[in-house]
Amino acid sequence: MPFGAYDAFEDPYLYxxxxxxxNRLGLRDPAQLEAAELELSSLRAEEPLPSGRFSSTHYRNIHRHLFRDVYAWAGHYRTIRTAKGGNWFCFPEHIRQQMNALFDQLRGDSFLRDLDENIFVEKAAIFLGELNAIHPFREGNGRIQLTFLDLIATKADHPLRLEMINAQSFMPAMVASFHKNYQPLQQELRSLLAGGIGWPGA
Structure with missing residues (x-):
């Protein structure tokens, strides 16, 4: 769970x-499940990801691909209300509408292509922050968010070095984006760009 534990509510997804x-593995220990999820989703990530048109359906298909070995509901929007740190994510009855609207905006922005670096970072931070605020799945949101953004960035000729993410600064930046403060997240994304801060030889 890369962005911290969920607040506890009545949750039919739990044993x-x-x-x-x-989970499909029958694991009852959270630490064992987390380790298995990371291993299996990482193996799936090494395979070709589902192709698509960068739509909400494409997004769901990638989530299903990454987590299908672990969760029966992989690729399906969550059906319960969840929060982290007292911040409520999008209520389940609005997820589909909000996802469609967000991806319509992405399409309207030409999938962030043909933008200079600064504008790309600004729009990418808003997209990632809004996607996180929706939090459409019960688990695996952080992994799928970054995987999908990496696909967008590569197509937009602004490839990212996700292995350079600093969790100590990235996590607070994601929290700030939840409150519509995108500047910390912009800074984090800029540091991941080829030729950006932290890039070897820069």
Missing amino acids: RGTNTLR
Whole structure:
């Protein structure tokens, strides 16, 4: 869970009486499940990702691809309300509408192509922040957000070095974006760009 634990609510996704998500592996220990999820999703990430038109359906298909070995609901929008740190994510009854609207905006922005670096970073930070605020899946949101943004960035000729993410600064930047303060996230994304701060030889 890259961006911190979820607040606890009545959750049918969990095994009764535990904090462990129901999973195809039958694991009941959260640490074992987290390790297995990381390993299996990483293996899936090495395979060709589903092709698509950078739509909400494409996004769901990639989530299904990454997490299908672990969760039966991979690729399906969550059906319960969730929050982190007291901040509520999009209520499930509005997820589909909000996802469609966000990806319509992405298409309207030509999928962030033909933009100079500064404008790309500004728009990419807003897209990522809004996507995180929707948080459409019960688990795996952080992984799919970055995977999808990497695809967009590569197509837009602004490739990212995701392995350079500093969790200590990236996580607070994501929290700030939840409150519509995108500047910290812009700074984080700019540091991941080829030729940006932290790039070897820059």
